[in-house]
Amino acid sequence: MLTMVEDNLSQELTDLIFTTMCEIRAFELIASERYKNGDLPGFIHLSLGQEACAAGACAALEREDLITSTHRGHGHCLAKGADPNRMMAELFAKQQGYSKGRAGSMHIADVAAGVLGANGIVGQSMGLGVGAALSLQIRHQPNVVIAFFGEGASGAGIAHEAMNIAALWKLPIIFFCEVNRYAELSPYEVHVSTPTVAERSVAYGFPGVTVDGEDAVEVYRAVKAAADRARSGGGPSLVEARTYRWQGHYEGDPQVYKTDRERAEGQHFDPIAKMRERGAAGTEQHFTGLQKEAERRIQAAALWASGLQSPPPAALLEDVYAEAYHG
């Protein structure tokens, strides 16, 4: 079983989680607006409504810990410490972006910050995460990996293969499933045969818990317990956070699959408001200040990114192969 961690979070940790959620919210709202204006090429997948998952989970990690992410990865990257300026630059397809402006929203990575990349192939975050955890184990590093995925990926073969391998090899990994109610354009019930994803952990012989994905503190506690377990050699865990995807699968998705009731209920699902409610009396102004600061940072990032240069034609052929041999 996962053990409980401290009941009350320090002010510092509370502020970190809250600020991260506000940054993610601001980032996604600005990305949405800029996308509608035609400033961002390609397509983007937003994590509005899911801020507590990324912020709570990554707050439980150390700087040297690693994450693998999904096509809906902006929040994960920000929460693990990626630079919003370079992220925005990537969305705007500018050469200062993390991928030199050549890969866009779905491939943002900051390896130095432990972000091994968002990924456009559903479920591969789990296989790649298993490999990163194997690397940590073999190199005797005291770190852990979070592999983010969604309920859509939970039905892919790679999900089973990755969780089975992680269990067999007792790897330091947390499989973090954001159940956001929809996978692409259809609801949970089309994709998952069980009431929860977490109960599948039983099949692999490691713990699985379901937490309220609106509550960043609950998410933090579950991941902290799973990370402590992984760090002490206990092997993998599965944490499922029940959350809600405010937007469509992609920006521009007409969301015809959402029922009126779901839309109405979804409007009240707000992790940032929930965190504010958790605060003691008199903290409202403090939180408002943090939120305004976060919004300013992200607005500045978007403004900076929009004025940058596109990658030069020579970038077409860069980084296809590494430089030749060493040794």
Add this chain to the structure above:
Amino acid sequence: MARIKYYQALTRAIREEMERDERVILMGEDVGASGGIFAQTKGLHAAFGSQRVRDTPIAENGFVSAAVGAAMTGLRPIVEIGFEDFVTCCMEPLVNQAAKLRYMLGGQVSVPMVLYTFGGGGVNAGPQHSQSLAAWFAHVPGLKVIMPSTPEDVLGLVKAAIRDDNPVICLLSKKLIGTSGEVPDTGTELVGSIGEAKIVRPGCDVTIAAVGQMVLTALKASDFLADRGIDAEVVDLRSVSPLDISTVLQSVCRTRRLAVVHEGHGPFGIGAEVVAQISERAFGQLRSPPLRITPPFAPSPFTPSLEQLYLPSAERIADAVSHLAMEAR
């Protein structure tokens, strides 16, 4: 010099590189204590232990994806996929991840991994255990694809592949597992160079470019051709990506005739690519239309008599090349 078998050259290459670099690990189905289906990993588990020599479940997508993740984070994994046909079960992590991550991440990572596998026909293994899919992999930017045909090249090229910072697919030939050849004595290091073809038989009348086990078949064909007064030059491509077209081009500029022999299917295959590139560069030099000699566009039969018809034989190559050499003489 020492005389060793094709599969032993593989074992030696892995062993030497694992001794040299502790970041090198080996994973795959039954690569551990059992030593592999062809004894190709015999002794490695005993030498390096179960941390670095890892049996995996039968889950190619999962463990190849894991190898990619490990390669991004400080290890240099070698992955075995027993039969080349099974690589289709892990095309996702190879094509969408290993080949593209360096590019997608703006050069933040490299993916130094080797996937080796045994492919090709001639052992009555049937449609799902005989394929040669080199052209599939060679079509993907970011991957390198090698096909050594001798123990010496297995040793040298696999070692080079392990030291390469790119994902390298090494396609070995099942039919050649028991063949022998000369390699330097243990203690003398041999590291090959990926992307260099080799003239394995010089000749002046026609160029036969071959790869994998077809190199040996082409050499046999060249003996038949010599009996008919035709002096064939045989080029072992050795690497399909990068493809050393300049060695083939130089040969064709001397012989003015080209035949390409391989085990994969003809359409969109290695031969199609070689012929296209030579035609683009030396169309005016050719005295006769270039020729591809490949299996027919059908699955590989298990039936011994049919498989003999299926694979290009030395006789068939000699006959086809004789016609080529006779044309416009």
